[in-house]
Amino acid sequence: xxxxxxxxxxxxxxxxxxxxxxxxxxxxxxxxxxxxxxxxxxxxxxxxxxxxxxxxxxxxxxxxxxxxxxxxxxxxxxxxxxxxxxxxxxxxxxxxxxxxxxxxxxxxxxxxxxxxxxxxxxxxxxxxxxxxxxxxxxxxxxxxxxxxxxxxxxxxxxxxxxxxxxxxxxxxxxxxxxxxxxxxxxxxxxxxxxxxxxxxxxxxxxxxxxxxxxxxxxxxxxxxxxxxxxxxxxxxxxxxxxxxxxxxxxxxxxxxxxxxxxxxxxxxxxxxxxxxxxxxxxxxxxxxxxxxxxxxxxxxxxxxxxxxxxxxxxxxxxxxxxxxxxxxxxxxxxxxxxxxxxxxxxxxxxxxxxxxxxxxxxxxxxxxxxxxxxxxxxxxxxxxxxxxxxxxxxxxxxxxxxxxxxxxxxxxxxxxxxxxxxxxxxxxxxxxxxxxxxxxxxxxxx
Amino acid sequence: xxxxxxxxxxxxxxxxxxxxxxxxxxxxxxxxxxxxxxxxxxxxxxxxxxxxxxxxxxxxxxxxxxxxxxxxxxxxxxxxxxxxxxxxxxxxxxxxxxxxxxxxxxxxxxxxxxxxxxxxxxxxxxxxxxxxxxxxxxxxxxxxxxxxxxxxxxxxxxxxxxxxxxxxxxxxxxx
Amino acid sequence: xxxxxxxxxxxxxxxxxxxxxxxxxxxxxxxxxxxxxxxxxxxxxxxxxxxxxxxxxxxxxxxxxxxxxxxxxxxxxxxxxxxxxxxxxxxxxxxxxxxxxxxxxxxxxxxxxxxxxxxxxxxxxxxxxxxxxxxxxxxxxxxxxxxxxxxxxxxxxxxxxxxxxxxxx
Ligand code: SF4
Ligand code: SF4
Numbered sequence: 030x031x032x033x034x035x036x037x038x039x040x041x042x043x044x045x046x047x048x049x050x051x052x053x054x055x056x057x058x059x060x061x062x063x064x065x066x067x068x069x070x071x072x073x074x075x076x077x078x079x080x081x082x083x084x085x086x087x088x089x090x091x092x093x094x095x096x097x098x099x100x101x102x103x104x105x106x107x108x109x110x111x112x113x114x115x116x117x118x119x120x121x122x123x124x125x126x127x128x129x130x131x132x133x134x135x136x137x138x139x140x141x142x143x144x145x146x147x148x149x150x151x152x153x154x155x156x157x158x159x160x161x162x163x164x165x166x167x168x169x170x171x172x173x174x175x176x177x178x179x180x181x182x183x184x185x186x187x188x189x190x191x192x193x194x195x196x197x198x199x200x201x202x203x204x205x206x207x208x209x210x211x212x213x214x215x216x217x218x219x220x221x222x223x224x225x226x227x228x229x230x231x232x233x234x235x236x237x238x239x240x241x242x243x244x245x246x247x248x249x250x251x252x253x254x255x256x257x258x259x260x261x262x263x264x265x266x267x268x269x270x271x272x273x274x275x276x277x278x279x280x281x282x283x284x285x286x287x288x289x290x291x292x293x294x295x296x297x298x299x300x301x302x303x304x305x306x307x308x309x310x311x312x313x314x315x316x317x318x319x320x321x322x323x324x325x326x327x328x329x330x331x332x333x334x335x336x337x338x339x340x341x342x343x344x345x346x347x348x349x350x351x352x353x354x355x356x357x358x359x360x361x362x363x364x365x366x367x368x369x370x371x372x373x374x375x376x377x378x379x380x381x382x383x384x385x386x387x388x389x390x391x392x393x394x395x396x397x398x399x400x401x402x403x404x405x406x407x408x409x410x411x412x413x414x415x416x417x418x419x420x421x422x423x424x425x426x427x428x429x430x431x432x433x434x435x436x437x438x439x440x441x442x443x444x445x446x447x448x449x450x451x452x453x454x455x456x457x458x459x460x461x462x463x464x465x466x467x468x469x470x471x472x473x474x475x
Numbered sequence: 476x477x478x479x480x481x482x483x484x485x486x487x488x489x490x491x492x493x494x495x496x497x498x499x500x501x502x503x504x505x506x507x508x509x510x511x512x513x514x515x516x517x518x519x520x521x522x523x524x525x526x527x528x529x530x531x532x533x534x535x536x537x538x539x540x541x542x543x544x545x546x547x548x549x550x551x552x553x554x555x556x557x558x559x560x561x562x563x564x565x566x567x568x569x570x571x572x573x574x575x576x577x578x579x580x581x582x583x584x585x586x587x588x589x590x591x592x593x594x595x596x597x598x599x600x601x602x603x604x605x606x607x608x609x610x611x612x613x614x615x616x617x618x619x620x621x622x623x624x625x626x627x628x629x630x631x632x633x634x635x636x637x638x639x640x641x642x643x644x645x646x647x648x649x650x
Numbered sequence: 651x652x653x654x655x656x657x658x659x660x661x662x663x664x665x666x667x668x669x670x671x672x673x674x675x676x677x678x679x680x681x682x683x684x685x686x687x688x689x690x691x692x693x694x695x696x697x698x699x700x701x702x703x704x705x706x707x708x709x710x711x712x713x714x715x716x717x718x719x720x721x722x723x724x725x726x727x728x729x730x731x732x733x734x735x736x737x738x739x740x741x742x743x744x745x746x747x748x749x750x751x752x753x754x755x756x757x758x759x760x761x762x763x764x765x766x767x768x769x770x771x772x773x774x775x776x777x778x779x780x781x782x783x784x785x786x787x788x789x790x791x792x793x794x795x796x797x798x799x800x801x802x803x804x805x806x807x808x809x810x811x812x813x814x815x816x817x818x819x
Contacts, residue, residue: 151791158776159800168559171590194686235507242516256532256604262590270595274530294509297502303495321712321737324765337737408686409716409733409744420716422731433801437716437733445768474791 121459123152129226129463130470134447141455148447153474161434166192166266166401169431173421174260176436177472179222182208182215182251183414185264187421188434190345191410192266195403195425203391204268205347210281210384211254211263212346212412213377217288218247219415220370220377223467227367228299230464231308236299243291246284253280267395278385285378292374300371309363313450313462316361324442327417328373329466332366334359339413346412350387351380363465370467402429416440416467436475440468531606532591534584534620536627537577538603546626547601550577554593554602562586563593580625584610585618603627661687664739668709675708688742695730695747695756702732702745702762710736711743717759717769719749719777723803726751728779732759732766749779758784776801 122133131152137145157176161169173188174181186208193200200208221244225237248258254277255261255270263270299305315325320333330337338355340348356372358365403425411420420437443466451459518525527533535554538547550567568578594602605627612618661669661683669689672681679701682690693701705711711734720729732745749756758781759766770781771790778799781787789796798805 151789151793154791156800162801164559165557167557167592168590171559171588171592175588235503239506245516252528252531256528256530256591257589260589262592294506297499297506302499302503303492304499319764322764324713324715324763326715335737342737342740407720407731411715418715420733422716422718422733424720433720435716435718441772442765442768445765 119456121456123149129468130473132444132463132468132470132473134459134463136451136456136459138456143451143454143456143459146447146449146451146459148444150441150444150470150473153470155471155475157475158434158436161431163430165429166403166431169434170264171260171262173436174262175471176438176475177414177416177419177440177469178259179469180215180219180415181260182211182263183412183419185261186212186346187410187412187414187419187436188423189264189266190412191408191421191423192401192403194408194410195406195423196266196397196401198267198395198397200268200346201392201395202347202389203272204393204395206384206388207269207273207393208264208346209348209351210381210388211251211269213381213384214247214250214281214284216377216415217374218244218251220374221247223370223415223464224295224299224367227461227464227467228305230460231305233299233302233305236295239291239295239298243288246287250277250280250284253277265394265397266401267397268393270394272393278388281381281385285381288374288378292371295371300367306364308458309367309461309465310360312363312454312458313465314360314362315446315450319446319449320361323446325417325446326439326442327413327415328366328369329417329439329443329446331355331357332369332465333361339411339418343411345410351383353380363461366465366467400429402427411437414439416443416469416472436472438472438475440466440470440472441475444468444473525608527606527608529606530604531608532589532604533606533608534587534589534604534610535582535591535593535602535625536605537580537622537625538601539626539628541628546576546622547599548577548580548597549599549601550575550580551598553596553598557596558593559590560586560588577622580622582620582625583618584620585615662740662742664736664741665689665743667739668736668741668743671709676704684744688744690744690746692746692748695749698730698745698747699757699759699762702759705734705743705745706762709741709743710738711741712763713737714759714763714765714769717766717773719773719779721751721777721801721803723751728754728777730756730779754779755782756780757782760784775799778802 117138119136119138120133121136123131125132131150133149133152135147135149136143155175157172160172164172170185170188173184176184221240225240225244228234228236228240251261252258254273255263315329315333317333317335319325320330320335325333334357336355336357339345340353341355353376356369356376358369403423405425405427407422407424409420409422411418413419417439418437419439422433422435422437423431424433426432446466447459447463451462454462539545540547550565552565552567555561555563555565562583564579564581564583565577566579567575569575589604591604594604665687669681669683672679672689672691679691679693682692684690691701713735714732715735716731716733718731720731722729728749728751730745730747730749734743734745735741747756754777756779758770760770760781761783767784767786768790770779770784771786771788773779774781774784774787775789775791776799788794792800797808800807
């Protein structure tokens with residue numbers, strides 16, 4: 030990526046400066062600029078700055094469609110870059126295959142090393158919180174699927190838990206177990222997707238195909254349970270919409286067995302591959318203090334050595350009944366975040382097995398008033414989604430629509446980490462870092 | 476990959492790295508090789524059909540009562556009111572025997588989010604989600620389904636969803 | 651909403667200790683207990699930064715998952731709502747502050763919890779609350795050319811409505 034786009038230095042005798050650029054070896058300047066000039070002549074209307082060997086003030090924005098507007102970089106930053114001969118600005122995204130959607134990063138580069146990174150989001154903004162104020166409570170469950178579309182079950186769960194607290198109703202015990210099973214299956218599906226896309230970002234295509242195959246198996250279960258593969262609209266106040274159809278238990282166990290067989294294959298393919306390890310170990314280190322202060326959550330926080338998991342720290346839906354451990358890695362790099370997720374898949378399998386064994390008989394739907402009109406009040410409910418703490422803050426004014434509904438979405442804060450984590454790394458590492466944060470842009474842009 | 480080489484400085488480290496990489500490549504290929512002997516999970520779509528779960532939610536359809544060969548819908552407007560994006564439009568008509576029926580019934584399928592709320596609120600079981608997923612059309616106007624396009628006959632066991640009994644939807648949607 | 655000490659069984663140990671510590675160290679803060687077992691502090695916006703700093707340094711509230719604003723348009727105020735947690739003891743606290751609607755400014759908390767930097771950008775984008783001293787107060791979702799603050803209750807979308815294919819409710 031960097032090689033072709035880096036500006037060849039004008040040869041003005043300042044050889045030290047040429048060596049500073051990591052992509053250009055000594056002596057290759059002439060050759061590269063000569064080749065590029067040929068191409069420039071071919072295009073006719075393109076003036077390449079390398080043509081102008083004497084001029085010190087070449088236009089450094091030439092590679093961008095326009096000068097970056099001030100809204101992308103701070104005014105001081107633009108001034109700083111303009112005053113600094115060596116720094117150039119590169120635009121990454123919003124249509125970049127590795128940005129997991131529509132993230133745009135404005136990168137400041139010195140050679141191929143990153144000096145600053147400004148994530149620019151909002152390309153997928155769908156007025157989620159405004160729609161929450163306009164739709165009824167039942168419709169909002171269906172809408173919350175669209176927030177983090179790779180973890181629809183946990184989104185619904187956060188909203189449903191919040192409104193249940195306001196309504197002061199308790200879900201039935203069976204419903205709690207079903208919710209736990211669905212959340213954990215969702216976590217597995219989401220982490221499998223993470224496994225595939227991270228590998229894809231780093232150039233390994235095969236693991237992606239493997240993990241998507243298993244993910245489809247999980248989605249088959251969801252289709253069997255709820256009638257939809259991605260956006261379920263399954264949780265209800267006081268329970269879930271339908272009980273498990275007959276045979277679900279067997280289907281889920283089959284998927285779990287399949288996963289347990291396939292996980293070692295994944296590790297063979299990717300996790301312990303030294304090439305992958307070299308690309309990820311020591312890259313994008315997020316210190317423990319930074320992770321806490323910047324509101325990182327879930328696997329990103331646990332990858333930095335903080336053993337904080339809402340399922341243990343503030344149990345909901347009866348998670349305290351299950352025996353599992355919180356996966357923590359100390360090193361805080363891309364590898365740590367990857368390994369936390371891979372271990373969490375195993376823990377999730379354990380939880381689902383326990384829940385299936387202990388699934389109590391009873392009604393999966395609670396007795397709920399016909400009119401969902403919570404009394405005035407406010408509540409903040411939070412669940413541990415696959416990406417971390419997903420919070421839902423609902424204010425009710427006693428009508429049939431939420432007065433205000435705020436979503437605390439973990440990916441939003443993980444994208445904010447990109448302001449400082451990639452600095453000092455190469456452009457190729459940014460891809461790995463973005464992948465390890467696992468942002469979902471439905472959730473970031475709301 | 477440049478980083479890989481620079482981080483393994485000494486020649487011995489480099490050899491170890493080479494050995495590990497070779498081992499990983501062999502292991503990876505072994506996994507790939509295993510798949511030669513496994514059944515494929517893909518289907519060749521136009522020739523082979525994907526059979527969705529019978530209660531797969533693709534779009535809400537109007538149920539025809541097989542005995543009377545009429546729509547079950549009585550144009551009570553519950554679904555129109557409950558649909559979150561507000562894409563159902565019904566025009567109520569009245570027959571000679573004072574029974575109401577939908578004179579027109581449109582659903583803007585281009586904006587339907589397949590939530591199934593309309594099915595849950597219908598007090599007469601007159602709507603049903605059908606697992607038909609081939610809904611391509613040549614023109615956006617074909618995406619607005621009218622009464623004829625929506626009518627289906629539902630046979631056999633269908634949705635295991637809460638219908639009228641035992642849920643908070645008992646007796647229909649709050650009107 | 652606040653039921654005093656009646657609702658205390660829902661509180662966890664960390665929260666109870668914090669409540670005692672606050673009652674002991676800061677008699678003028680008047681902590682309340684919400685019915686979900688959180689300590690709730692309502693402070694004036696001029697004290698916000700000092701209280702936040704004390705909470706972080708003396709009471710260990712190192713994690714701020716959510717900061718948001720509710721628009722009570724009838725009462726003419728915004729309510730700032732900051733959720734705080736202590737990752738080590740599990741204590742929960744809510745920090746509330748009223749901001750008048752006609753003077754929607756607030757001292758920034760970005761210096762206390764770094765994560766508030768982006769929370770506050772979002773609030774600025776959606777509600778137009780200006781955070782004094784914020785290092786980087788730009789819109790986060792909408793473009794800089796957007797007029798108005800869409801989550802305010804009196805926001806009117808000036809654009810032409812899109813044609814609907816089926817009649818709107
Ligand atoms: S499925 Fe949902 S969106 Fe579609 S018509 Fe029914 S209620 Fe409306
Ligand atoms: S709720 Fe059922 S009966 Fe009433 S109008 Fe809709 S489809 Fe017809």
